[in-house]
Amino acid sequence: MAQSAPLLLRVVASSVTVAGRAGKIIRDVMTGGELNIVNKGKNDPQTEADRSAQRCIVASLSRQFPNVAIIGEEGPSNCEVPSDWVVTDSDQQVLGVRLPQDLEEVEDKDLCIWVDPLDGTSEYAQGLVEHVTVLIGVAVREKAVGGIIHQPYYKNPEDGSLGRTLWGIDGVATGGLQLIPPPEGKRIVTTTRSHSDVTVQSALDALEADEILKVGGAGHKVMLLLEGKAHAYVFASAGCKRWDTCAPEAILRAFGGTLTDIHGECYSYNAETSHPNTRGVLATAPGQQHAWYLKKIPDEIKQRLA
Ligand code: AMP
Ligand code: MG
Ligand code: MG
Numbered sequence: 315m316a317q318s319a320p321l322l323l324r325v326v327a328s329s330v331t332v333a334g335r336a337g338k339i340i341r342d343v344m345t346g347g348e349l350n351i352v353n354k355g356k357n358d359p360q361t362e363a364d365r366s367a368q369r370c371i372v373a374s375l376s377r378q379f380p381n382v383a384i385i386g387e388e389g390p391s392n393c394e395v396p397s398d399w400v401v402t403d404s405d406q407q408v409l410g411v412r413l414p415q416d417l418e419e420v421e422d423k424d425l426c427i428w429v430d431p432l433d434g435t436s437e438y439a440q441g442l443v444e445h446v447t448v449l450i451g452v453a454v455r456e457k458a459v460g461g462i463i464h465q466p467y468y469k470n471p472e473d474g475s476l477g478r479t480l481w482g483i484d485g486v487a488t489g490g491l492q493l494i495p496p497p498e499g500k501r502i503v504t505t506t507r508s509h510s511d512v513t514v515q516s517a518l519d520a521l522e523a524d525e526i527l528k529v530g531g532a533g534h535k536v537m538l539l540l541e542g543k544a545h546a547y548v549f550a551s552a553g554c555k556r557w558d559t560c561a562p563e564a565i566l567r568a569f570g571g572t573l574t575d576i577h578g579e580c581y582s583y584n585a586e587t588s589h590p591n592t593r594g595v596l597a598t599a600p601g602q603q604h605a606w607y608l609k610k611i612p613d614e615i616k617q618r619l620a
Pocket of ligand 1: 357433531
């Protein structure tokens, strides 16, 4: 059954499952208490959880899809991993989705998988675990099309168990979340908690928000847009990378929202593209006026991120 499903569905279905496994690794590392932090750059930490979760995801996906490009935040991974980190089962709901013909015909060479094994590392290291997500984005040629966001510390109300996964395929289907619109007659903007600077702040000032939510993670901020907690995510900085935005962009678009740079252009996600999102990030919740935010961001800030 699984082999007969189109490639794009098999990649998304496997990514849903492996994201959950990576989430368990992230919780286990925290419980073990040995984060073994390495600084990759200024204000850019990496923990044992980032490394292990990436190895789990890359080993699992590359075993099933050896000819699909996979780009992970933590660089090339040593794929010798404990056997219980390799998961090859697939989410059945995703496999049951019906794709339009152009997506059904997608081949290995058309795909690039962008992996942020742990988004929100600064917050994770400070114990703010609810800001953490696992992000797996699936690009078809240049476009972010499939996205998976897993929240390892989401507490399920039914049984108190930890972990929730949502997924989306742009223009096709979504799963794992009931969309909630943000409150009308108010403007709530979410932005970085740990990577602010003068430019980031000037862009926020220009938006005259009623409330600003400073939280960690690109994945977490897009979750706030989908859960009705914020209207827009604004980050006038070059600090995010393609693996931060591929999955959030695809999911947000699948739910009816928008994610672009601060000029209103989409980033490209083919395997050959550069990694830094040098023109910033602007994302708006479904039903919000993306163009209004674009217009409000001053030209001077746009020029700084040209
Ligand atoms: P934040 O909103 O600050 O949590 O950032 C979202 C994502 O972009 C996280 O994965 C951050 O690590 C990354 N990021 C943002 N700004 C920077 C920066 N100046 N240096 C390194 N990573 C950054
Ligand atoms: Mg990240
Ligand atoms: Mg990360």
